[in-house]
Amino acid sequence: MEPRVVSVKQAYELPIGTRITVRGWVRSRRDSKGVSFIELNDGSRFKSLQVVVPAGALTEEALHHITTGACISVTGTLVESPAPKQPVELQLESLHLYGTADSETYPMQKKGHSFEYLREIAHMRVRGNTFGAVFRLRNALAHAVHQFFQERDFLYIQTPIITGSDCEGAGAMFRVTTLDLENLPRTPQGTIDWSQDFFGKPTYLTVSGQLEAEIFALAFGKVYTFGPTFRAENSNTPRHLAEFWMIEPEMAFYELEDNAQLAQEFLQSTIRYVLDHCQEDLEFFHQRIDNTVLETLEHVATSPFERITYTEAIQILQKAERDWEFPPVWGNDLQTEHERYLTEEAFKKPVIVTDYPREIKAFYMRLNEDGHTVRAMDVLVPRVGEIIGGSQREERYDVLLERIRESGLNEQDYWWYLDLRRYGSAPHSGFGLGFERMMMYITGMKNIRDVIPFPRTPGNADF
RNA sequence: UCCCGGGUAGCUCAGUCGGCAGAGCGAGUGGCUGUUAACCACCAGGUCGCAGGUUCGAAUCCUGCCCCGGGAGCCA
DSSP states (O other): OOOOOOOHHHHHSSSOOOOEEEEEEEEEEETTTTTTEEEESSSSSSSSSEEOTTTSSSOOOHHHHHTTTTTEEEEEEEEEOSSOOOEEEEEEEEOOOOOOOOOOOOOSSSOOOHHHHHTTTTTTTTGGGHHHHHHHHHHHHHHHHHHHHHHTTTTEEEOSEEEEEEEOOOOOEEOOOOOOOOOOBBBBSSSSSSGGTTSSSSSSEEEEHHHHHHHHHHHHHHEEEEEEEEOOOOOTTTTTTEEEEEEEEEETTOOHHHHHHHHHHHHHHHHHHHHHHHHHHHHHIIIOOOTTTTHHHHHHHHSEEEEEEHHHHHHHHHHHHOOOOOOOHHHHHHHHHHIIIIIIOOOOSSSEEEEEEGGGOTBBBBHHHHHHHHOOOOOETTTTTTEEEEEEBBOOHHHHHHHHHHOOGGGGGHHHHHHHHHHOOOOOOEEEEEEHHHHHHHHHHSOOOGSSSSSBBTTBOOO
16 A cells, blocks of 8 residues: 655654655754664644664665755654654655755754844745744734634725825835836926826825725625735834735724724734644744743733723823833823833733824824824734734714814825715724734744745845 | 944854954764764865055954844834
């Protein structure tokens, strides 16, 4: 009977004595006199499979090519391992070499590398322990996100990546054009004639699907987006990317309190999912990346978040005995040092801050009865800072129009957004969550460039 | 974009006062009858980020640029 072709993950679940074929990449080879050991990893789980090459099973020449990085297929029998580090190992019968990896030039060594170096070899770093764990976890978390919303009857919508509105107000945008930049068409007035561009008008990569999600929320009730967004900000920090993935739920008939409750349940539920499904990878992060992640995740998954208003936050910060670089003053936005203090020291857990001054928040956030705060909320978590930003949206036509005008925006650009308030308006709320920031929070990874497959940052779009 | 710190062997780094370019790891070679980031021995390996300048002489001092990291701002 032909041996079953299985993954390393499956191999560990099969009974002793099963004949199998496993294919993957060599992590390392250790030779002793008469016996060799191959660590074979195929990405299916963190742990590799130890392949035992008995004396004489392979020629000296064949063994010579089984180096770190080589791709092989191995057929053999699962046997109990005499050593304690693994329950089973594969006793080799035959081996096929798919692709060699010249050890003189192969950039991944058996020993550890710095993340900075690994970023320069993003096509190879995925074959290592850390990035294996990162991307298996990223996959599980993406699944958990969809599961969370689908179980609650949210409609998944795909908002456009190319947008004609330059008014989403969430930051600088990348222009999308097919015009010949060496020879731009001009109007009689000498300005660029965008009517000759592909879409007949200026277009950009989206910075948020929120406004489009509101359209769908006011027809389907509860919706969410999960897709790439783009910011052309010259941000050089471990927390920012020019291209990142954002999750944006939008719910009709939700007020700010419902919104905050959903945000908390979302984080708790998805974290519970990865705790239940990614134990092996999380243990690696706990041991090698940040030895607080497991306790933190358990704690977050079970205990309620702190909720305070912006005004209360300012009072707490002003009472704190500490030298602020920027002393907290009502009316100014919370600085990074303030946010960190609140979540890392004052409460030591996720904090939801609500009701910010209208002047420092976006025009679409619902104005409170006091007239000077809006129904905004930020969810702050230790280490990462702001992980969620959201609000109850302004559903009153007159108030929204006034806010657009006082923000210096062109109301004609928002004609369809205003229409949502002219026809069948309803209270509604939503938030945006940075998927990579959540990845950082869960894994303990310190740089956002190491939790996305191919990071885009100012000056860097390799791979 | 601003403020710091850095760029030396494949990787991680040391390099004193301006005076012959170093270590560990990795790779290679050899050894070892069961290894676990195996171990032991030997050996090779350099555009000192780039371009100028000062000097008898520059990895080292000066100027400009590029790249990387940390902090800040912008935000998710």
